[in-house]
Amino acid sequence: MSSPAALREGYEHFDPRAYLRNNYLPPRADFSSEEFVVPWKLRCLAETFASGEIRGQTLIDVGSGPTIYQLLSACDHFEEIVATDYLAVNREELGRWARGEPGAFDWRPFIQHVCKIEGRGEPWQDKERRLRQRLRRILPIDVHRPEPLGAPLHPPADALLSAFCLEAVSPDRAAFVRALAHVGNLLRPGGHALLLGALGESFYLAGPARLPVVPLQESDVREALAAAGFALRELRSYAMPPALRTGVDDVDGVFFAHAQKPLEA
Numbered sequence: 001m002s003s004p005a006a007l008r009e010g011y012e013h014f015d016p017r018a019y020l021r022n023n024y025l026p027p028r029a030d031f032s033s034e035e036f037v038v039p040w041k042l043r044c045l046a047e048t049f050a051s052g053e054i055r056g057q058t059l060i061d062v063g064s065g066p067t068i069y070q071l072l073s074a075c076d077h078f079e080e081i082v083a084t085d086y087l088a089v090n091r092e093e094l095g096r097w098a099r100g101e102p103g104a105f106d107w108r109p110f111i112q113h114v115c116k117i118e119g120r121g122e123p124w125q126d127k128e129r130r131l132r133q134r135l136r137r138i139l140p141i142d143v144h145r146p147e148p149l150g151a152p153l154h155p156p157a158d159a160l161l162s163a164f165c166l167e168a169v170s171p172d173r174a175a176f177v178r179a180l181a182h183v184g185n186l187l188r189p190g191g192h193a194l195l196l197g198a199l200g201e202s203f204y205l206a207g208p209a210r211l212p213v214v215p216l217q218e219s220d221v222r223e224a225l226a227a228a229g230f231a232l233r234e235l236r237s238y239a240m241p242p243a244l245r246t247g248v249d250d251v252d253g254v255f256f257a258h259a260q261k262p263l264e265a
């Protein structure tokens with residue numbers, strides 16, 4: 001069992017470039033088949049946003065890490081995207097990409113794949129430009145605080161997205177529920193929450209850092225969302241194939257949850 005202090009200490013050694021290598025280059029970043037994990041994640045998001053039901057002024061991405069792939073379908077439906085992370089090294093990595101600076105991670109294969117599956121024939125450069133225009137703020141966040149940003153968002157976000165963060169920063173399931181409730185404070189009543197996360201994962205590597213993760217099953221996700229006051233709309237799971245079990249973590253699968261904060265407080 002990890003403690004909050006041990007978690008914080010572990011994250012001091014988190015290496016964004018190693019993390020990106022482990023999860024967002026081949027073999028995991030293989031776009032050749034829908035059977036692979038990255039196309040599955042991108043399709044969950046593209047299909048959910050395709051309905052047009054989830055839209056508004058502001059979407060907040062909780063625990064963005066050094067990645068922007070999770071925002072590629074969202075950015076067509078919100079005027080402003082707010083990215084967040086606990087570590088300055090991740091916020092700096094996001095800033096490098098947002099400013100189109102040399103040395104930033106190359107997300108083009110992801111942008112091209114999302115344009116392909118969205119099926120509007122949109123040039124990937126347009127999607128890249130739109131996300132860069134709408135990614136207006138990159139803020140520090142701590143999901144263990146009741147006010148994760150240190151102060152309320154005014155106005156509250158119309159939608160919330162979080163990919164692989166909450167289970168990776170919660171020592172146990174109760175902490176996972178609390179973190180969910182905390183980030184729910186950032187969302188307006190009736191707002192939508194989209195979560196991608198790891199199933200059955202107990203650790204992951206990011207360079208010198210070896211971080212503990214609370215292992216979740218689908219039922220834990222379902223119960224946590226209910227306990228945090230969300231109404232579940234959809235929950236899908238993906239089983240990690242042997243070829244993608246590369247030793248950078250012990251993840252068994254990935255979940256995608258679409259939930260909604262009730263209108264009445």
Ligand SMILES: Nc1ncnc2c1ncn2[C@@H]1O[C@@H](CSCCNC[C@@H]2Cc3ccc([N+](=O)[O-])cc3CN2)[C@@H](O)[C@H]1O
Nearest residue numbers: 023037063065086087141142143164165168169204249251
């Ligand atoms: N207190 C805090 N509040 C908010 N964020 C915090 C806090 N502490 C650390 N953070 C922030 O949260 C972190 C988010 S990255 C967490 C990584 N999760 C595990 C990893 C992810 C992954 C990705 C893709 C695939 N796949 O198969 O495609 C599998 C897997 C499974 N392994 C990191 O950015 C840290 O900086």
